[in-house]
């Protein structure tokens with residue numbers, strides 16, 4: 214009997230336990246992606262990037278004589294319809310760990326089982342599934358470092374090779390056309406500008422990993438803080454869609470560590486931050502929607518995403534160069550350097566005293582590496598209300614950060630036009646990417662700070678102290 218391989222965030226052929234298990238079952242394998250409500254709910258940039266990922270993955274399947282069947286609608290209804298149409302006896306998929314996916318997948322599994330279908334979920338999106346890591350007293354980790362200690366010496370299974378053959382069926386069920394899904398509809402004209410910055414598909418991800426471990430990983434400890442240096446793996450977009458597996462990254466990093474590479478341990482540690490984010494999301498799903506520390510509900514956050522100050526933040530016009538460069542970088546590329554994410558998040562939640570959810574929502578819409586767990590943890594970390602967080606009173610100064618991490622001014626030159634004698638192409642492209650309705654252009658003067666750095670800092674500290682957190 215045929216086997217349905219239900220794909221979600223695992224758009225790869227290598228190190229894919231669900232695919233391997235599906236093939237082992239013996240029958241022809243039918244890869245399926247369902248555009249259900251979780252896909253409909255994605256922000257503009259991640260949805261567009263998912264469309265690119267699906268296109269690349271469909272091609273990779275076709276090169277091996279297989280196909281990607283696309284269906285739209287409720288996941289269970291579509292799977293049942295496909296079972297009826299193909300006579301499939303089993304459905305395999307890779308587990309996800311966010312609350313909506315868990316609820317959906319549980320319901321799908323029990324309904325399919327009741328129908329007499331062999332429904333099986335598999336690991337693959339994480340190395341350390343949340344329930345496999347426990348504190349000494351049987352709880353979950355709320356702080357990163359002890360979690361790192363708990364997993365760092367674990368054996369992570371060697372990545373599985375891509376199967377030589379995909380065992381396609383003779384007859385294929387009908388499929389939607391990807392173009393009809395219009396995955397880029399909300400990207401407007403920014404999509405063409407954003408496209409060259411994407412690293413789409415399994416082959417591109419593997420090339421990038423090979424490039425990274427072949428050199429940049431050695432200087433990672435230092436380079437990872439410099440936003441103008443191409444010194445990090447940039448694999449987050451691939452990890453988010455499963456175009457590469459965390460275990461493939463882990464083993465590549467580990468090999469370098471054993472060769473004595475200094476930066477390798479630091480890089481592997483970052484992979485565990487991703488695991489930690491999912492660990493927390495699984496054990497405390499509210500991390501994605503509410504202040505993790507409830508006492509922060511009393512804090513006088515601004516929750517309005519449309520104030521002049523917040524609009525200036527969104528549009529990269531706060532008058533603070535590090536913040537503006539970073540916000541423009543994200544608008545053009547769909548990415549933002551990690552240090553820059555920390556700076557803009559700190560500035561929004563502290564200098565502008567705006568709720569982290571406002572920033573989270575903007576990132577949800579604009580990051581092509583959007584990841585529900587890392588984004589939520591990153592925001593709660595920066596805002597000071599998360600489980601493992603920077604204290605609210607520790608307020609990054611974007612100007613001294615810039616002096617420290619962008620000494621030559623390359624990051625600012627890459628993204629700021631105003632006041633530059635010879636603006637760079639990337640900086641100018643921001644004005645082609647943004648909507649006309651913003652009514653701003655490269656000839657405008659560089660804005661005055663919407664809030665002075667010391668004034669914003671004082672305001673935030675006073676509000677914080679008033680409530681004696």
Ligand code: FAD
Pocket residue numbers: 437445446447448449450452453480483484485486487488490549550551552554555558576580582583584585587588589591592595
């Ligand atoms: P590298 O430095 O090469 O690290 C390797 C991998 O480790 C990354 O690809 C990523 O999967 C993981 N990683 C690295 N740093 C972190 C971290 N701090 N937290 C969790 N995982 C990490 N990351 C996302 O993937 N998606 C998001 O939506 C996201 N939102 C963020 C929001 C805020 C406010 C902050 C402060 C951080 C956010 N991060 C997010 C984490 C981090 O900024 C990115 O993972 C990183 O910049 C990706 O670049 P890279 O692939 O070159 O990472």
